[in-house]
Amino acid sequence: MTILYMDVESVQNTRTRVALAQQNMREEITLLTINMQRIIGSAWIGPSAEGMYQEYDQIRMQLLQKMDALEQLSRTLQNEIGQWQDAAARFG
Numbered sequence: 008m009t010i011l012y013m014d015v016e017s018v019q020n021t022r023t024r025v026a027l028a029q030q031n032m033r034e035e036i037t038l039l040t041i042n043m044q045r046i047i048g049s050a051w052i053g054p055s056a057e058g059m060y061q062e063y064d065q066i067r068m069q070l071l072q073k074m075d076a077l078e079q080l081s082r083t084l085q086n087e088i089g090q091w092q093d094a095a096a097r098f099g
Contacts, residue, residue, distance in 0.1 A: 013091045022084035029077040036070055 040063075047060045 013087070015088055015091055015095075018084060018091075019088055022081055022088065025077055025084065026081040029074050029081065032070070032077075033074050036067060036074075040067060 043060060043063055047056050051059075
């Protein structure tokens with residue numbers, strides 16, 4: 008017989024950490040983007056500056072996609088926690 012188990016508190020703590028990490032990373036990406044935009048065209052002018060920003064922007068887009076995946080993972084964990092709590096309430 009298969010045994011199913013979830014330490015809800017531990018899983019909830021992990022979900023919270025995932026959500027906070029995702030939020031913190033988004034904030035850091037936003038601040039980094041602002042800083043990059045400030046230097047390009049003022050503190051750094053030239054083709055290499057534009058190339059640098061284009062490379063950065065590609066990486067930024069990839070990171071934002073990963074942040075979306077983390078956000079979805081956080082939601083999935085929350086749904087699983089809710090299902091476990093519902094099952095525990097029904098079966099005592």
